[in-house]
Amino acid sequence: MNSINTRVLSPHSEGISEAARILAGGGLVSFPTETVYGLFANATDDTAVARIYEAKGRPAFNPLIVHVPDIEAAKKYVELNDDAERLAAAFWPGAITLVLPLKADAGISKLVTAGLSTLAVRVPHGDAAQAVLRESGLPLSGPSANPSGRVSPTSAQHVISGLSGRIEAVVDGGTCAVGVESTIIGCVGEPTLLRAGGTPVEVIEDCLGRKLGVAGEAIVAPGQLASHYAPQGAVRLNATDKRDGETLLGFGEVVDADLNLSPSGDPVEAAANLFACLHQLDAMNAQNIAVSPIPEMGLGQAINDRLRRAAAPR
Ligand code: TXA
Ligand code: MG
Numbered sequence: 001m002n003s004i005n006t007r008v009l010s011p012h013s014e015g016i017s018e019a020a021r022i023l024a025g026g027g028l029v030s031f032p033t034e035t036v037y038g039l040f041a042n043a044t045d046d047t048a049v050a051r052i053y054e055a056k057g058r059p060a061f062n063p064l065i066v067h068v069p070d071i072e073a074a075k076k077y078v079e080l081n082d083d084a085e086r087l088a089a090a091f092w093p094g095a096i097t098l099v100l101p102l103k104a105d106a107g108i109s110k111l112v113t114a115g116l117s118t119l120a121v122r123v124p125h126g127d128a129a130q131a132v133l134r135e136s137g138l139p140l141s142g143p144s145a146n147p148s149g150r151v152s153p154t155s156a157q158h159v160i161s162g163l164s165g166r167i168e169a170v171v172d173g174g175t176c177a178v179g180v181e182s183t184i185i186g187c188v189g190e191p192t193l194l195r196a197g198g199t200p201v202e203v204i205e206d207c208l209g210r211k212l213g214v215a216g217e218a219i220v221a222p223g224q225l226a227s228h229y230a231p232q233g234a235v236r237l238n239a240t241d242k243r244d245g246e247t248l249l250g251f252g253e254v255v256d257a258d259l260n261l262s263p264s265g266d267p268v269e270a271a272a273n274l275f276a277c278l279h280q281l282d283a284m285n286a287q288n289i290a291v292s293p294i295p296e297m298g299l300g301q302a303i304n305d306r307l308r309r310a311a312a313p314r
Helices: 013-024 046-056 082-091 127-136 156-163 201-208 267-283 300-311
Strands: 007-009 029-032 037-042 065-067 096-101 118-122 169-171 183-186 192-195 234-236 247-250 288-291
Touching (some): 007 013, 013 037, 013 127, 029 127, 029 156, 037 046, 037 156, 082 096, 156 169, 234 300, 267 300
Parallel strands (some): 007 169, 029 169, 065 118, 247 288
Antiparallel strands (some): 029 037, 096 118, 183 192
16 A cells, blocks of 8 residues: 555634545544544545555455434434434433434445444534534545554544555544443334443443443444454553553552552543553553453443453463
């Protein structure tokens, strides 16, 4: 692939207009959402979408989330049942993605859905994301803006270090507030958890008034490959000690931690810091990484999901 000059754009009007112009012309632009930085292209343009897979080195069977500015825009592409309407009203814009039946004449590229009859849709929060979506008027497909299998980016610098030379531009809108990807809910039939993420499962179940279904054996969110979100070093989870040669990623009051996700033991703060800490471990060239236990509650579930993937055999 030929290297291109990746420009850094401001999150103000000039930068946003330029981002929208590049996207309309079939280019790739990364910008921040409240969860992570995404790598975006016009979801109705096959060639533009193909370039996302190429830039990330992503397996072609893995479908993408389409981002729209509001629920009305979502309805151009998907059918919302009562549960979906309720979740969208409660959580959009926000860190939740709904997998819904795709409308036949929606015009979304088959490369986005990987041929499925459903589409994953999200209305992201965040000034830069909302501004680009509204200015471009396009549905934008966007995975996280990292090379496939690597740690997701939560700053423009992370995007540059992973994808510089492969994308036209990145809008530098600062650090992502939530820090882990959206929660994905399958809304075809009974609402089902497909990926834990930035909106805690407990809060979603409260909104629906019942428990979420659990995804079966088949990989329903095909992106859920076992090894993912991986730093370079080997990862040991639930570490209550620090062994020789290990770099310790702490949580809560841990005296010998090299880095700490949240010294006060706050899962929200830990989620926001997670990917930056994993990037930092790479920068420190940590070969053996130990991670303190993190309670499986609230955002702890999403954090542990990402850490289990980071620890999975590669
Ligand atoms: O927070 C987020 O969700 C970020 C930001 C950029 O929006 N995006 C993100 O995208 O995490 P990505 O591509 O890394 O993860 C999308 C996940 C994958 O696991 C994929 O398999 C699943 O969504 N997915 C997409 N379309 C699907 C569909 N129709 N049915 C089931 N799963 C789907
Ligand atoms: Mg990703």
